[in-house]
Amino acid sequence: xxxxxxxxxxxxxxxxxxxxxxxxxxxxxxxxxxxxxxxxxxxxxxxxxxxxxxxxxxxxxxxxxxxxxxxxxxxxxxxxxxxxxxxxxxxxxxxxxxxxxxxxxxxxxxxxxxxxxxxxxxxxxxxxxxxxxxxxxxxxxxxxxxxxxxxxxxxxxxxxxxxxxxxxxxxxxxxxxxxxxxxxxxxxxxxxxxxxxxxxxxxxxxxxxxxxxxxxxxxxxx
Amino acid sequence: xxxxxxxxxxxxxxxxxxxxxxxxxxxxxxxxxxxxxxxxxxxxxxxxxxxxxxxxxxxxxxxxxxxxxxxxxxxxxxxxxxxxxxxxxxxxxxxxxxxxxxxxxxxxxxxxxxxxxxxxxxxxxxxxxxxxxxxxxxxxxxxxxxxxxxxxxxxxxxxxxxxxxxxxxxxxxxxxxxxxxxxxxxxxxxxxxxxxxxxxxxxxxxxxxxxxxxxxxxxxxxxxxxxxxxxxxxxxxxxxxxxxxxxxxxxxxxxxxxxxxxxxxxxxxxxxxxxxxxxxxxxxxxxxxxxxxxxxxxxxxxxxxxxxxxxxxxxxxxxxxxxxxx
Numbered sequence: 001x002x003x004x005x006x007x008x009x010x011x012x013x014x015x016x017x018x019x020x021x022x023x024x025x026x027x028x029x030x031x032x033x034x035x036x037x038x039x040x041x042x043x044x045x046x047x048x049x050x051x052x053x054x055x056x057x058x059x060x061x062x063x064x065x066x067x068x069x070x071x072x073x074x075x076x077x078x079x080x081x082x083x084x085x086x087x088x089x090x091x092x093x094x095x096x097x098x099x100x101x102x103x104x105x106x107x108x109x110x111x112x113x114x115x116x117x118x119x120x121x122x123x124x125x126x127x128x129x130x131x132x133x134x135x136x137x138x139x140x141x142x143x144x145x146x147x148x149x150x151x152x153x154x155x156x157x158x159x160x161x162x163x164x165x166x167x168x169x170x171x172x173x174x175x176x177x178x179x180x181x182x183x184x185x186x187x188x189x190x191x192x193x194x195x196x197x198x199x200x201x202x203x204x205x206x207x208x209x210x211x212x213x214x215x216x217x218x219x220x221x222x
Numbered sequence: 223x224x225x226x227x228x229x230x231x232x233x234x235x236x237x238x239x240x241x242x243x244x245x246x247x248x249x250x251x252x253x254x255x256x257x258x259x260x261x262x263x264x265x266x267x268x269x270x271x272x273x274x275x276x277x278x279x280x281x282x283x284x285x286x287x288x289x290x291x292x293x294x295x296x297x298x299x300x301x302x303x304x305x306x307x308x309x310x311x312x313x314x315x316x317x318x319x320x321x322x323x324x325x326x327x328x329x330x331x332x333x334x335x336x337x338x339x340x341x342x343x344x345x346x347x348x349x350x351x352x353x354x355x356x357x358x359x360x361x362x363x364x365x366x367x368x369x370x371x372x373x374x375x376x377x378x379x380x381x382x383x384x385x386x387x388x389x390x391x392x393x394x395x396x397x398x399x400x401x402x403x404x405x406x407x408x409x410x411x412x413x414x415x416x417x418x419x420x421x422x423x424x425x426x427x428x429x430x431x432x433x434x435x436x437x438x439x440x441x442x443x444x445x446x447x448x449x450x451x452x453x454x455x456x457x458x459x460x461x462x463x464x465x466x467x468x469x470x471x472x473x474x475x476x477x478x479x480x481x482x483x484x485x486x487x488x489x490x491x492x493x494x495x496x497x498x499x500x501x502x503x504x505x506x507x508x509x510x511x512x513x514x515x516x517x518x519x520x521x522x523x524x525x526x527x528x529x530x531x532x533x534x535x536x537x538x539x540x541x542x543x544x545x546x547x548x
Binding site for chain 2: 046047049050051052054055058059061062066067157158160161162164165168169179180182183186191195198199202203206
């Protein structure tokens with residue numbers, strides 16, 4: 001249980017990175033559908049979707065830790081002990097996990113936004129003279145977020161599952177590293193406990209996404 | 223003269239076919255080119271690679287790219303390009319077997335569940351959901367820990383991971399097909415359940431399964447590399463993109479190409495198979511393409527008289543992206 005906060009922090013930061021990339025890029029891609037920005041965003045999603053997170057992590061270490069020397073290559077300091085050092089140690093792992101996850105979220109955000117932008121209530125909003133930016137960012141974005149939130153919650157669970165390699169690369173003492181320790185030492189109780197911990201978090205996120213009151217949000221915002 | 227004319231005609235026909243493919247199915251075309259490139263290097267690795275992937279040459283260790291070693295050498299002086307080419311062989315082999323295991327297992331379970339219904343359906347699908355609840359890489363790691371670390375077990379572990387996704391897809395497709403009139407007609411003429419499943423239903427559910435198989439293939443390549451990276455897949459000195467990246471990590475300060483080349487090749491392969499899957503989906507599932515095109519016909523925030531509430535492209539996209547390759 002002592003290792004869980006490290007993994008939770010990593011998954012949470014990666015989730016923030018994934019959303020920070022996916023939501024604006026997906027919305028802009030849909031807003032400028034079949035224009036240059038859309039193609040750039042789609043290309044970005046396609047490229048990110050084909051990158052393995054451990055390779056991205058290797059590249060980030062190579063660029064930011066070994067060449068530019070602006071971020072540490074690995075290690076962990078608790079957030080309570082030194083928040084700034086903690087954040088600087090977590091940036092690269094969070095980017096490695098989050099950027100790769102953002103590919104799927106971006107595609108879903110874009111598709112959801114495209115779907116919403118042709119709906120009747122958007123047409124009504126435009127007909128009433130609402131500014132395009134207000135229609136897109138206020139009216140459309142809220143409904144476009146519904147499928148996104150559902151998948152996003154599941155994605156958080158999967159991010160949590162994907163920490164094993166990233167924790168190994170960045171020497172983070174989290175649950176993922178414990179899984180590897182369990183395997184290397186053939187310590188099955190440790191392996192079982194760490195795997196179950198990850199699975200419980202994944203299942204919680206999945207169940208939460210399934211119980212997401214999508215219909216009521218849709219109803220409220222319309 | 224006639225033979226030359228025939229050859230020229232054939233060449234021009236092939237060129238126009240390629241041009242047509244490029245114009246009409248650009249994603250499919252690019253995906254196919256990349257996928258063929260990686261697969262061909264895997265198949266013809268022994269002819270393409272200039273060196274053996276196992277030849278150690280300590281005198282030339284960690285040499286940067288040069289005319290004799292195009293992509294440099296690793297910590298044992300082995301040629302990185304040759305090892306990268308041979309590593310494609312492992313990835314393609316593992317991914318092919320794993321996808322075959324997942325596809326066959328998933329299709330059998332899904333179609334049997336859908337056609338049987340009732341308790342069989344309930345038990346089989348709950349079992350699949352149980353497997354589905356584990357994150358893919360974690361399940362693969364645990365399976366490898368239980369089965370032991372070698373390539374055959376990596377294939378099995380990755381294949382098992384794919385079974386739930388394929389079974390859910392096969393079940394949904396079978397349920398759809400079972401409601402069609404041709405199945406009723408088959409029942410009416412007295413065909414057995416098994417015969418209906420194999421002769422009538424299977425050919426009609428194969429399209430979405432092929433599309434998903436392509437995307438699963440790309441994910442299998444990443445999973446195999448992940449396992450090898452952690453030391454659970456291909457074991458050194460056997461080259462795999464994963465173990466090459468893992469061993470190269472320690473020398474990245476002196477030899478950055480060790481952290482770039484295997485990953486870049488893996489990226490090209492995965493990108494190719496992903497695009498091939500997307501392109502095939504567009505080609506073979508016109509409903510999906512039309513639905514997205516219909517929803518996006520209107521320029522940005524304009525006012526098309528069309529509402530695609532409910533199962534629109536976002537849900538389709540999410541479904542398709544999540545169904546197998548998790």
